[in-house]
Amino acid sequence: MNRHIAVLGGGLTGLSSIYHLSRRFPGASITLLEQKPSLGGWVSSERVQVRDANGNSAEILLESGPRTLRPNAESILELTHLLGLKDSIITTPTTSSAAKNRYLQIPETHGLLTLPNSVLSVLSPPMRTLLLPHVLKEPLRRANRPKGITDESLDSFMTRRFGASFARLFGSALVHGIYAADSRKLSVRAAFPSLWTAEERGWGSMVRGLLMPGKSSKPQLGDYELGDIQDMMKGVSVFSFRDGMSTIINALEERVKQNPAVRIVCGATVESLNVNDENCLEIRTSTSEVLHPDYVVSALPLQTLDAIIPSSPASLPHLTANPTSSVTVVNLVFPRVPGQPPLHPAGFGYLIPRPFAGYSPSDPGILGTVFDSCSLSAQDRPAGAAAHFTKMTMMLGGPYSLTPSHTSINTVLKHLASHLSDPDAESPRQLPDPVFHRTHHHKSCIPTPTPGHVDRMAELSAALNAGPWKGRLEVIGAGVRGVSLGDCVESGKRSGERWSM
Numbered sequence: 001m002n003r004h005i006a007v008l009g010g011g012l013t014g015l016s017s018i019y020h021l022s023r024r025f026p027g028a029s030i031t032l033l034e035q036k037p038s039l040g041g042w043v044s045s046e047r048v049q050v051r052d053a054n055g056n057s058a059e060i061l062l063e064s065g066p067r068t069l070r071p072n073a074e075s076i077l078e079l080t081h082l083l084g085l086k087d088s089i090i091t092t093p094t095t096s097s098a099a100k101n102r103y104l105q106i107p108e109t110h111g112l113l114t115l116p117n118s119v120l121s122v123l124s125p126p127m128r129t130l131l132l133p134h135v136l137k138e139p140l141r142r143a144n145r146p147k148g149i150t151d152e153s154l155d156s157f158m159t160r161r162f163g164a165s166f167a168r169l170f171g172s173a174l175v176h177g178i179y180a181a182d183s184r185k186l187s188v189r190a191a192f193p194s195l196w197t198a199e200e201r202g203w204g205s206m207v208r209g210l211l212m213p214g215k216s217s218k219p220q221l222g223d224y225e226l227g228d229i230q231d232m233m234k235g236v237s238v239f240s241f242r243d244g245m246s247t248i249i250n251a252l253e254e255r256v257k258q259n260p261a262v263r264i265v266c267g268a269t270v271e272s273l274n275v276n277d278e279n280c281l282e283i284r285t286s287t288s289e290v291l292h293p294d295y296v297v298s299a300l301p302l303q304t305l306d307a308i309i310p311s312s313p314a315s316l317p318h319l320t321a322n323p324t325s326s327v328t329v330v331n332l333v334f335p336r337v338p339g340q341p342p343l344h345p346a347g348f349g350y351l352i353p354r355p356f357a358g359y360s361p362s363d364p365g366i367l368g369t370v371f372d373s374c375s376l377s378a379q380d381r382p383a384g385a386a387a388h389f390t391k392m393t394m395m396l397g398g399p400y401s402l403t404p405s406h407t408s409i410n411t412v413l414k415h416l417a418s419h420l421s422d423p424d425a426e427s428p429r430q431l432p433d434p435v436f437h438r439t440h441h442h443k444s445c446i447p448t449p450t451p452g453h454v455d456r457m458a459e460l461s462a463a464l465n466a467g468p469w470k471g472r473l474e475v476i477g478a479g480v481r482g483v484s485l486g487d488c489v490e491s492g493k494r495s496g497e498r499w500s501m
């Protein structure tokens, strides 16, 4: 008998789930339900036409969501290989300045601080005082993990090991860059498991643990079809695609549509998911469709899943335990003014740590800026467009409460000019007017796994295997395992692993 699987949510997680499910169960019919008119979730690449005052023009590729991938994410490498996207890849070599140079912008100061990228650079000021003593002292600090704790915030973990100023400067900036969240709320065990286990391995010292050879906290699954793509990733820091991150979404959509057993329904909001009186799974959509699949994969945000599941006996624990961050993304394209120095130093971009006094409504609310032209200029047309145009992306929001005045283009540009100024200059530098700018407000786009998340997800998994669901519903996506695209594809690949059909 043909089995029917429904996949809810057409972001990268849901799409990679139907792709892998249709390979695993070639006889099954699979329906994907997505509320928006198109697939991809937060992934969104757009090409815009720009022109400067000297008549130079270009087509610039802008991302309003994710922009780069890490080459250690085997699940993404596998998908790239299986979808035949190898020739579309663009890479940032580890030797390039885009990979080596990253910066910090200290709130209430002008200019950028260079983060060290070699032993020698740790020895030069100001890192010699901001970073080095804390790292050298850490292995000498006594083991201080409180007895019996199974998780804590990244800030609390780093404060214990390195001191509060180090935790605020480096830990909070890192968390702004990945989760757009407050490091005092983020679970270290869920978000940085390798740091948590390094402390255990190093008899209480994270640094010692990281230096000791030991088992990686990442499960070695080893069942990826990679072809020769890993060779291509040698010496690569990050990668993307010539036509942006939507390349992978478009290729997935095209590939799964070739399978007549797969049906993709866009514009259909899932309004309820239940186990009915006949013990069958039942889905109702805004298009008045009623489905009775044998199995369901939910790749929806956890809060949405909670809202569509009726209360007891089918209700599931912990779906609303974590908050989410909202992020404002400002894409900017500037003209390169002949004879003027570049707008920014070569590098990946900069992050801004939590202000000393905490988050306040009077702060600019900026989390960081990516220097896209340095790592992603190969996306722009014609080749060499970076000689005439500079693209950057600023991220705002997360733990800050933004008002329209925070995100007005004039305010954002004023702060950017200050960040890109010489720290010793008396007044901030003048930036040329951008030839293009676009602002996207992404509401609740990144979940923050708070301390206890790993244990809560284990309880959720147990509840899905028992009770009315009896293993017929799997819950995956950014809210469950990890927010990176690699984590999302990995969870899609693993969906349905325990089902027998």
Ligand SMILES: Cc1cc2nc3c(=O)[nH]c(=O)nc-3n(C[C@H](O)[C@H](O)[C@H](O)COP(=O)(O)OP(=O)(O)OC[C@H]3O[C@@H](n4cnc5c(N)ncnc54)[C@H](O)[C@@H]3O)c2cc1C
Binding pocket: 008, 009, 010, 011, 012, 013, 014, 033, 034, 035, 036, 039, 040, 041, 042, 043, 064, 065, 066, 067, 068, 069, 268, 269, 270, 271, 299, 300, 301, 304, 327, 329, 442, 445, 446, 476, 477, 478, 479, 482, 483, 484, 485, 486, 488
């Ligand atoms: C600004 C930004 C920058 C990022 N940068 C990076 C990066 O550089 N690298 C990286 O690895 N990661 C990055 N991330 C993280 C990554 O993009 C996300 O974690 C990932 O895209 C989440 O995918 P998902 O499919 O799990 O969720 P989503 O993309 O949220 O997909 C969920 C889907 O469900 C649909 N849906 C919701 N409710 C319903 C309903 N009731 N019925 C039907 N459908 C519904 C939604 O419309 C959506 O399409 C970034 C995220 C953001 C927001």
